[in-house]
Amino acid sequence: MKTKLLGLVGVALLMVPILSIAADDEYSYTEGSVRDVTSVRTKPGMFDTYMQFLRSTFKPMMEEQKKAGIVLSYAVYAGSPRTPKDPDLYLVVEYKNMAALDDLNAKTDPISKKYFATLSASNKAAADRESVREILGDELIRELKLK
Numbered sequence: 001m002k003t004k005l006l007g008l009v010g011v012a013l014l015m016v017p018i019l020s021i022a023a024d025d026e027y028s029y030t031e032g033s034v035r036d037v038t039s040v041r042t043k044p045g046m047f048d049t050y051m052q053f054l055r056s057t058f059k060p061m062m063e064e065q066k067k068a069g070i071v072l073s074y075a076v077y078a079g080s081p082r083t084p085k086d087p088d089l090y091l092v093v094e095y096k097n098m099a100a101l102d103d104l105n106a107k108t109d110p111i112s113k114k115y116f117a118t119l120s121a122s123n124k125a126a127a128d129r130e131s132v133r134e135i136l137g138d139e140l141i142r143e144l145k146l147k
Contacts, residue, residue, distance in 0.1 A: 032143030039087035
């Protein structure tokens with residue numbers, strides 16, 4: 001009986017490192033939502049003009065995309081530029097995951113057409129906004145939720 005008990009204890013002790021290795025093989029996080037962060041620098045004296053565009057066009061378009069389930073959320077953040085080439089605004093749009101970006105234009109174009117009628121009109125409006133702001137960059141970031 002003692003021999004069997006010692007054998008079982010020995011097997012149990014051998015299993016501890018295996019269970020530890022299995023636990024170490026898991027990621028310490030889960031993948032969360034994806035955010036598209038656009039860095040914007042408004043031209044001198046044009047901050048309020050650009051904010052009016054965001055209120056009158058960007059916000060309603062984003063609200064429609066939220067209702068349609070295309071985006072989870074959106075936000076506009078003000079920054080404190082350190083140099084004349086740093087952004088003073090960040091436009092952040094949150095998507096459920098990377099797959100939500102597949103065929104994104106096909107999902108958003110019908111909403112854009114309500115505001116700009118055609119793709120070329122939308123492109124022209126974007127070019128015209130260069131007189132009040134400059135897009136410095138665009139970055140996708142993914143939330144990692146720690147376990």
